Amino acid sequence: xxxxxxxxxxxxxxxxxSVKIECxxxxxxxxxxxxxxxxxxxxxxxxxxxxxxxxxxxxxGVEKDKFLINHASLTLSTLTVTSAHPExxxxxxxxxxxxxxxxFFGSGTQLSVL
Amino acid sequence: xKEVEQDPGPFxxxxxxxxxxxxxxxxxxxxxxxxxxxxxxxxxxxxxxxxSSGNEDGRFTAQLNRASQYISLLIRDSKLSDSAxxxxxxxxxxxxxxxxFGAGTRLAVHP
Numbered sequence: 001x002x003x004x005x006x007x008x009x010x011x012x013x014x015x016x017x018s019v020k021i022e023c024x025x026x027x028x029x030x031x032x033x034x035x036x037x038x039x040x041x042x043x044x045x046x047x048x049x050x051x052x053x054x055x056x057x058x059x060x061g062v063e064k065d066k067f068l069i070n071h072a073s074l075t076l077s078t079l080t081v082t083s084a085h086p087e088x089x090x091x092x093x094x095x096x097x098x099x100x101x102x103x104f105f106g107s108g109t110q111l112s113v114l
Numbered sequence: 115x116k117e118v119e120q121d122p123g124p125f126x127x128x129x130x131x132x133x134x135x136x137x138x139x140x141x142x143x144x145x146x147x148x149x150x151x152x153x154x155x156x157x158x159x160x161x162x163x164x165x166s167s168g169n170e171d172g173r174f175t176a177q178l179n180r181a182s183q184y185i186s187l188l189i190r191d192s193k194l195s196d197s198a199x200x201x202x203x204x205x206x207x208x209x210x211x212x213x214x215f216g217a218g219t220r221l222a223v224h225p
Contacts, residue, residue, distance in 0.1 A: 107156065
């Protein structure tokens with residue numbers, strides 16, 4: 001089946017630094033990618049929808065200047081958490097689809113901000 | 115009503131038991147629903163899709179009750195390996211794969 005690779009799996013960073021998370025579709029062209037965040041014992045919360053070649057659409061309450069999303073190619077979307085703070089510590093996960101066909105999830109990134 | 119609501123559990127059941135979870139949803143127009151299984155700090159994995167009244171796959175049965183706006187997941191003959199969090203989801207408007215998830219129901223199957 002199709003594979004979505006997400007990197008890194010774990011990242012620990014100091015408060016105030018920026019962290020980039022990559023989401024790659026390995027064997028299909030992902031026209032749309034979604035970024036979610038999940039705090040412990042809570043649901044996956046949709047942060048933004050990313051369409052290749054256009055600006056991401058952010059969900060209400062998600063700061064677009066803090067969570068920069070780039071989807072410059074059909075196989076890669078990146079999420080950059082800028083000036084990370086401890087409250088940004090969370091599990092971040094992407095999902096990808098091609099023309100609204102099947103949906104595939106990346107393996108997730110656990111971010112810990114010290 | 116929350117968009118998606120699930121009993122967080124945990125449901126602690128012995129091996130071989132039958133267990134059922136419910137998930138209520140607010141969008142009466144939604145046509146498709148999904149049950150995902152998520153292990154700790156892993157990606158959710160699609161367990162079942164529900165488009166009409168229900169779906170069955172081996173030990174797993176999903177049912178949709180449109181009148182009461184809930185979907186259910188029944189697991190028969192529980193295995194230790196069924197221990198996980200079960201998430202229900204359905205599409206938000208604006209995209210078939212733009213999913214909104216419930217917080218999940220934790221299942222712990224013990225020997």
